[in-house]
Amino acid sequence: MTMAATNEQPRLAGRVLEEGRVGPLTRTHFVRYAGAGGDFNPIHHDDEFARSAGYPSVFGHGMLTAGLLSDFVVQRFGLHNLRRFSVRYVGQVWPGDVLVFSGHSIAAAEGEDPRRAAYELKVERIGPDGQRNTVLTGGATVAGEDA
């Protein structure tokens, strides 16, 4: 869902978060995440293995993108206010990509705690060739005055 679309829908609370960016990401970022998290699937660090699986090169762990997005949320709301966080992977992150984080609030569903706010989140990649596409969609539920 694009930002423009959210502004056209009155049911959405529509608070738009200031965009965040990281990158360009390198193989070193993938390797460091593999070590920190413990996921050593060679598809993330061994180009030969990745090619044998039909990919042009290694690609980042989905959980790395999720972790980077979680920090975007924590920077804005504080860790102590985070109640729920979810991610769905829709595309791969390649070496050389810059990631762009964005999000906007949505109206609380019926029965939800009114002191909490729900946000829809998105991560896009911009490749070295300028190509831009969504790699992750997600959500966060936050509490607190800034929510």
Next chain:
Amino acid sequence: MVDRSALGHEFPPYRLHVERGKIAEFARSILSEEQIYYSTEGARAAGFEDVPVPPTFSAVESHWNRNRQDVLKLDLRRVLAGGCEWEYLKPVVAGEVLTVRSRIADIHTKMSKRGPMTVVVRETRFDNEAGDTAFIARSTVLEMPPRDQGNDAA
């Protein structure tokens, strides 16, 4: 190929020691500059008793869970992470010992562009020493159809 008899499988529970060094290492790997992850003073200033764990820290359990049986028998060349969802109930800080209980919560087949793929959901609960569940992670992995049997390129 996913072994469907794994549905409902409960892995043996195990302990995970929450350590400052691993928290800092993990926080650096997600490029965080939040001081709560690196200094006890920073954490206390934000209201935590000690350095807290980042939201996706559940990933580190694979370091602790060394003897998990390969009940799923996934083909790594065809496996993709589908997503994950976390529910946070209690803060978790350095020095705590969590008990980790993991089970295969769902296995089903879904149509993808390349043909039928298998969706596996693993639910993992992290309980603190007081016996309260501190957080829950539900992760989804996808086993894509074999390439040689695929139709059009995805």
